Amino acid sequence: MGSVPPTTARSSAGDPVRTLELLWREPGARPSQRGPRQGLTVDEVVAAAIAIADEEGLDALTMRRVAQALGVGAMSLYTYVPGKAELLDLMLDTVFGRMPRSDLSGLPWRERLRAVARDNREMYERHPWVLAVSTSRPPLGPGMLAKYEHELKAFEGLGLDDIEMDDALTYLMGFVHSSAHSAADARASQREDSMTDEQWWAISGPLLARVIDQEKYPTASRVGAAAGAAHNSPYNPDHAYDFGLQRVLDGLGVLIDQRASGTAGG
Known part of the structure; x- marks a missing residue:
């Protein structure tokens, strides 16, 4: 599991409009664009990024690294999320949404x-x-x-x-x-x-x-x-x-x- 560095990133550092669109997407949504049908969902991209950060730490998280984990080209990842800043917000929101909540x-x-x-x-x-x-x-x-x-x-x-x-x-x-x-x-x-x-x-x-x-x-x-x-x-x-x-x-x-x-x- 990755060690904990000092603060290395900030949430809400990306495009606010695109970030909110992604955060409030329908579960399992695929990129809404013309062209060949996409083989992944945004959720799968986020899950892969969380797994990398959990195991190796935030410093290891790059768009290229996530693409490698998913077996796709690095540039194709940008059809799902605009960049690392927006991806980080999706990761945080997913973790917050899935954390157990005591009664x-x-x-x-x-x-x-x-x-x-x-x-x-x-x-x-x-x-x-x-x-x-x-x-x-x-x-x-x-x-x-x-x-x-x-x-x-x-x-x-x-x-x-x-x-x-x-x-x-x-x-x-x-x-x-x-x-x-x-x-x-x-x-x-x-x-x-x-x-x-x-x-x-x-x-x-x-x-x-x-x-x-x-x-x-x-x-x-x-x-x-x-x-x-x-x-x-x-x-x-x-x-x-x-x-x-x-x-x-x-x-x-x-x-x-x-x-x-x-x-x-x-």
């Missing part, structure tokens, strides 16, 4: 938000290349809107106005994205290194204890040693996620409680 009905609000966070975390684990795409201009296709609709329902009935619902969801998704990126980096580091985090810490921990001046760095020495011993590594992605998500929920809980009591937040 939120009947759950307390904290459990609803946990479920939304978990669904997104699992999506990033299956498709780590998504972490490398800036979606400040999201692909406005059916997959993206279905995802947004579902996740907003986790905040329904909590007394938040529409802007606050959007803000709260953005806040939650920002945490999940950051956490998933750190976890992906940790997994990539372990794949690229012959030494596991536990092995690295077993060697480094005792060495650090000998060389670090505990009188000069008393707090760092104490806290670092305690954290390293607790996690048996310098960083534990699962612990960081659990701890951070709880703090996110606590913070949103203050706002929700304020709205329930009719008080204004600072």
Whole structure:
């Protein structure tokens, strides 16, 4: 599986009109043009591109590479999608549309938000290349809107106005994205290194204890040693996620409680 680079692409960077036409196409649609009947569908092109990005990372994704995977000429691929920018939007929207969505009905609000966070975390684990795409201009296709609709329902009935619902969801998704990126980096580091985090810490921990001046760095020495011993590594992605998500929920809980009591937040 491909490693996760820094942000390397942006969604909605292509022709907006053509992109929206493709995003909202009929499922299984073929290019609407004269000439020989096309042997592929847009969906098949997108599926091949997702498979390449999942396995090799976003840097490996080129129109030529997708064409090779499909067994067609590189130029013929442009009869299906205008270019890589539009293809990337189709890939994102497809992933968003197909990701599992937990049933939120009947759950307390904290459990609803946990479920939304978990669904997104699992999506990033299956498709780590998504972490490398800036979606400040999201692909406005059916997959993206279905995802947004579902996740907003986790905040329904909590007394938040529409802007606050959007803000709260953005806040939650920002945490999940950051956490998933750190976890992906940790997994990539372990794949690229012959030494596991536990092995690295077993060697480094005792060495650090000998060389670090505990009188000069008393707090760092104490806290670092305690954290390293607790996690048996310098960083534990699962612990960081659990701890951070709880703090996110606590913070949103203050706002929700304020709205329930009719008080204004600072």
